[in-house]
Amino acid sequence: MKEINSKWLYLVVLSMIWGTSFILIKKSLLGLTPYQLGALRTIITGFFLLAVGFNKLKTIDKRQWKWIGLSGLLGSFFPAFLFAIAETEIDSAVASILNSLVPLNTILLGFAVFRIASTKRQVLGVIVGFVGTAILILKGAELNPEQNYLYAGFIIISTVMYAANVNIIKRYLQDVKPLAIAAGNYAVISIPALIVLFFSDFFTSETFENPNLKMAMVYVTILAFFGTALAKVLFAKLVQMSTPVFASSVTFLMPVIALFWGVLDGEGFSLLQGFGSFIILIGVYLSHKRKK
Template sequence: MGGINSKWLYLVVLSLIWGSSFILIKKALLGLTPYQLGALRVVITGVILFAMGFKTINTIKPADWKWLVVSGVLGSFIPAFFFAIAETEIDSAVVSVLNSLVPLNAILLGFAIFKINSTKRQIFGVVIGFLGTTILILKGADLNPNQNYWFAIFVILSTLMYATNVNIIKKYLQHVKPLTLATGNFVVIFIPAVIVLLFTDFFSENTFNHPDFKMSMVYITVLSLFGTALAKILFNRLVQMSTPVFASSVTYLMPIVALMWGVLDGETFSWLQAMASLIIFLGVYLSNKKQAKKT
């Protein structure tokens, strides 16, 4: 019972943290370019994780490093830039909704590539949840007709990367402690992020003198500390204690949190979006409800 309660607690906490990340990205973009934001997110998070878990790096086996490289690039590095780029054209709440494709991709990739079985109930639950996200997307497009939905490609590609990452963690890095796993990821991607940052004109008067620069740095620091560093550790633990599908279900709850932030930021929230949110909750429940044992 304790294990069941623990995984649901992790799911809720992660939903609150990551659901708030999209509004933080939106606010940070007021004074930073998407490439500066993505690079800073990795660099700041790396510094935080190194301070907490650098001593654990020597416990990583040589054979694990190849998977840590893939996990770090697909699960943290590229999405940090892609989400920032997407939010230059698409509303933050809509981006969070598109991110709900992760569980569906986790099941498809898990079955096709990683040979991880999924039950009919899980598949049905993911389809129901995906139906809810579709309603949210369509209604969001209706309320915001001027948004460029071609930029949704960046989010969709990120969901494929996230889905691949959760399956890699479950199959190849299950034995690595969550803090060690997160730290190892950022050991791999830290230097590339610094190089990108150097080429973004970040260290210039134009950047430092921007009226929104200081607040953008506050937003990106909060995002890095909670939305990346802490969340990565919690997510790695959730994947290890549950399944890739259950862990990916966090992306069903995130849009609800993100939409609430959107309302506070002046965005419109309709009754149809509220109904879609309930459908999403139903999908999470069905995809993770244990089947009754036959007697």
């Protein structure tokens, strides 16, 4: 019973942290380009994680480093840029809603590539949650007809990467400490992030003269510490203590939090979206695999 309660606690905390990340990305883009944001988010996160987890790197076996590197690229590096690019055209709440495709992709990839089985109840939970997500997407498109939904493709690509990452952690890194996984991820991806930042025109007078830069740096630092560094460790722990599908179902709860912040920031919300959010919660509950 204690383990079951811990799973739900991790799930709720992660949904609140990651649900807030979308509005932080939106605010950071007021003073940074998508490439600057993605690079800074990665670099700052790497600083935090390596400061507290550098000693954990020695616990990673040599044969596991290829999976640590791949996990970092798919679960953190590329999505940091793809989400920033997407949010230049679509609302933060819509981005979080599209992110709910992760559990569906987790089941598909888990079965097709990683041979990780899912129960009928988990599949039903994903389907129910996906229905709620579809309601949110359709109503969001109606409320925001001026948005370029082609940019949603960047989010969809990210969800496939996230799904691959959660299966990699469960399949190949089950015995690695969560902090070691997170620190290892950023030990690998911080170097390419530095290269991207160097070529992103960040170190120019035009960037430093931007009146929004100061607040953008505050937002991206909060995003890096809570939305990435802390969340990465919590998520790795959740994957190890539950199932890939249950862990990825955090993306069903995130839109509820993101919609709340979106409304406060002037983004639209309707009763039908509230109904969709309620269906999503049912999907999360069903996706939890109870022990007999």
